[in-house]
Amino acid sequence: MPTNTYSLLQNIDDPEAMRRLSRAQLKTLAAELRAYVIDSVSKTGGHLSSNLGTVELTVALHTVFNTPYDRIVWDVGHQTYPHKILTGRRDRMGTLRQLGGLSGFPQRVESEYDTFGTAHSSTSISAALGMALAAKQKGEDRRAIAVIGDGAMTAGMAFEALNNGGVHDANLLVILNDNDMSISPPVGALNRYLAQLMSGQFYAKARDVGKSVLKQVPPLLELAKRLEQQAKGMVVPATMFEQFGFNYIGPIDGHDLDSLIPTLENIKGLKGPQFLHVVTKKGQGYKLAEADPIAYHGPGKFDPSVGLVKPATPPKQTFTQVFGQWLCDMAAKDQRLVGITPAMREGSGMVEFHKRFPGRYYDVGIAEQHAVTFAGGMACEGVKPVVAIYSTFLQRAYDQLIHDVALQNLPVVFALDRAGLVGADGATHAGAYDIAFVRCIPNMSMACPADERETRQLLSTAYEQNHPVCVRYPRGAGVGVAPLESLEGLPFGKGEIRRESAAKKIAILAFGTLLYPALQAAEALDATVANMRWAKPLDEELLLQIAAEHGLIVTLEEGSIMGGAGSAVLEALAAHGLSKNVLQLGLPDQFIEHGDPAKLLALQGLDAAGIEASIRKRLAD
Numbered sequence: 001m002p003t004n005t006y007s008l009l010q011n012i013d014d015p016e017a018m019r020r021l022s023r024a025q026l027k028t029l030a031a032e033l034r035a036y037v038i039d040s041v042s043k044t045g046g047h048l049s050s051n052l053g054t055v056e057l058t059v060a061l062h063t064v065f066n067t068p069y070d071r072i073v074w075d076v077g078h079q080t081y082p083h084k085i086l087t088g089r090r091d092r093m094g095t096l097r098q099l100g101g102l103s104g105f106p107q108r109v110e111s112e113y114d115t116f117g118t119a120h121s122s123t124s125i126s127a128a129l130g131m132a133l134a135a136k137q138k139g140e141d142r143r144a145i146a147v148i149g150d151g152a153m154t155a156g157m158a159f160e161a162l163n164n165g166g167v168h169d170a171n172l173l174v175i176l177n178d179n180d181m182s183i184s185p186p187v188g189a190l191n192r193y194l195a196q197l198m199s200g201q202f203y204a205k206a207r208d209v210g211k212s213v214l215k216q217v218p219p220l221l222e223l224a225k226r227l228e229q230q231a232k233g234m235v236v237p238a239t240m241f242e243q244f245g246f247n248y249i250g251p252i253d254g255h256d257l258d259s260l261i262p263t264l265e266n267i268k269g270l271k272g273p274q275f276l277h278v279v280t281k282k283g284q285g286y287k288l289a290e291a292d293p294i295a296y297h298g299p300g301k302f303d304p305s306v307g308l309v310k311p312a313t314p315p316k317q318t319f320t321q322v323f324g325q326w327l328c329d330m331a332a333k334d335q336r337l338v339g340i341t342p343a344m345r346e347g348s349g350m351v352e353f354h355k356r357f358p359g360r361y362y363d364v365g366i367a368e369q370h371a372v373t374f375a376g377g378m379a380c381e382g383v384k385p386v387v388a389i390y391s392t393f394l395q396r397a398y399d400q401l402i403h404d405v406a407l408q409n410l411p412v413v414f415a416l417d418r419a420g421l422v423g424a425d426g427a428t429h430a431g432a433y434d435i436a437f438v439r440c441i442p443n444m445s446m447a448c449p450a451d452e453r454e455t456r457q458l459l460s461t462a463y464e465q466n467h468p469v470c471v472r473y474p475r476g477a478g479v480g481v482a483p484l485e486s487l488e489g490l491p492f493g494k495g496e497i498r499r500e501s502a503a504k505k506i507a508i509l510a511f512g513t514l515l516y517p518a519l520q521a522a523e524a525l526d527a528t529v530a531n532m533r534w535a536k537p538l539d540e541e542l543l544l545q546i547a548a549e550h551g552l553i554v555t556l557e558e559g560s561i562m563g564g565a566g567s568a569v570l571e572a573l574a575a576h577g578l579s580k581n582v583l584q585l586g587l588p589d590q591f592i593e594h595g596d597p598a599k600l601l602a603l604q605g606l607d608a609a610g611i612e613a614s615i616r617k618r619l620a621d
């Protein structure tokens with residue numbers, strides 16, 4: 001760390017040290033912190049724009065509140081790099097999101113300042129309310145603070161918590177960090193409402209009155225006055241948040257420590273549920289990120305003086321791109337198709353679809369539950385919904401999947417991206433459970449394409465069905481098997497033999513992209529390899545044929561072993577009264593942390609060498 005650049009930051013090992021600084025020094029510290037965030041993220045990759053937007057808010061919160069005794073819960077937690085840097089992890093930022101290094105999200109095991117693990121959005125108000133009421137029950141005077149973005153605020157869970165929080169006498173502070181952005185531009189009526197609060201009459205009056213009051217009167221008196229004025233409807237007519245039972249304060253400039261610190265100090269003295277509306281800019285202080293907060297939401301490594309550059313050689317096509325292309329092609333062919341995303345347009349490969357078919361594109365906000373039921377409603381009316389959703393986020397909508405789609409046997413296609421290990425985001429984002437949690441639902445099917453070509457083909461097969469079907473595929477690129485242009489599908493529920501062993505001792509049944517390391521391992525072992533393609537329905541005919549001919553059956557999947565495709569194989573064998581030597585390979589009963597995906601797979605024994613070693617071990621047992 002260059003000492004001249006970070007003269008204050010280098011001495012901040014915990015927030016206590018920061019509390020001794022003057023306001024002027026805190027401003028310098030904020031500038032150093034911003035530079036440090038840019039410098040470290042440029043070397044590791046990670047979430048940049050959101051972190052640049054929370055620099056001053058983080059400084060102000062840790063200065064005013066008695067952390068970690070007072071609890072800050074960061075929603076999603078992708079904006080916690082300044083918080084990590086100020087709470088003793090500055091010198092470990094170079095390890096961010098790498099194996100054994102700092103997590104990209106708050107983790108209770110990482111620091112006492114990380115009061116609640118987050119990464120899936122919109123949980124902060126519930127968790128902070130729980131903490132506030134627990135404090136009350138225990139007779140403690142601690143504060144609980146939820147910091148939630150305008151994107152995260154769109155989820156039902158956030159409103160469930162507001163609804164509950166507004167009627168309790170809890171010392172809860174909700175801070176809405178409003179940067180007028182989700183990952184992509186925010187959507188929906190809430191966004192319109194927040195824009196209204198910010199603009200025209202509302203904001204102008206609030207800002208002017210706030211400024212003049214701030215200049216003339218001591219903070220507490222000023223706040224009391226403002227509250228009185230608000231109560232009379234003079235400054236801001238009762239906001240929705242007041243109707244929920246919160247004391248609404250704001251909007252204030254979230255990059256101005258002279259507004260933030262006195263306001264937070266005042267709020268600290270107030271009892272009951274408080275709601276502070278803070279306005280920030282995504283990417284603040286780094287021109288390139290300010291201009292393109294989407295590209296800098298989660299960039300890889302880059303040179304800060306140049307910014308993001310296109311790679312010289314075009315990278316391999318990702319599974320996400322294969323899906324995006326298929327969606328456009330199928331939409332062009334079938335007018336009934338609609339595409340639905342819960343706030344993940346870029347990540348799910350739907351930018352082009354949005355451009356070409358704006359009338360058939362639905363970004364419903366961070367609202368996975370709604371997305372699934374909404375698709376169900378459309379399917380009832382003969383429209384053909386394709387829900388593009390990360391495997392990990394479908395977990396949010398499990399009841400909707402069962403009750404609103406499967407039970408009514410509605411033909412909805414679920415394009416499950418990020419199936420398996422995702423790498424840098426770690427355990428919170430791993431798509432480890434989808435096979436297990438989907439295959440136990442009647443009427444549901446689950447396709448596991450092995451490569452890019454099959455992804456396109458199986459999406460078409462899924463689309464042709466008259467019942468709900470998931471197609472799961474991983475983050476990133478596959479082996480490079482180019483998809484065909486055709487929209488023809490593969491047979492429903494059917495696998496194939498990809499390698500036939502002469503000895504017929506071992507058969508590997510691969511579900512999904514691990515087919516390719518399986519084929520490699522099979523060369524060394526002389527094993528038969530089946531590309532099973534479907535976890536449900538299972539190709540029982542193929543399974544029985546293989547079981548009749550081979551001694552050892554090995555199942556292989558990038559998903560949880562418990563309840564996964566290997567379990568389906570065991571159940572099918574049992575149903576046919578067959579007792580076989582079966583080795584199940586997949587993800588163990590354990591959360592797998594962040595790191596390079598290939599390394600993580602190898603650590604789980606799911607690369608070619610690991611597969612071979614596990615099989616040899618079983619043969620030797």
Ligand SMILES: Cc1ncc(C[n+]2csc(CCOP(=O)(O)OP(=O)(O)O)c2C)c(N)n1
Pocket residue numbers: 050053076078079119120121148149150151152153179181182183282342343344366368393396
């Ligand atoms: C349940 C869930 N759905 C989707 C996401 C993916 N996601 C991460 S950040 C984000 C946008 C959040 O916007 P906002 O809360 O406004 O924070 P900002 O990035 O603007 O600071 C989304 C959609 C998630 N983390 N959790």
Ligand SMILES: CC(=O)[C@@H](O)[C@H](O)COP(=O)(O)O
Pocket residue numbers: 076078119183298347418422425475
């Ligand atoms: C914080 C969050 O949930 C997203 O920003 C996520 O990190 C995106 O992941 P991908 O990079 O796989 O789209």
Ligand SMILES: [Mg+2]
Pocket residue numbers: 149150151152177178179180181182
């Ligand atoms: Mg936002």
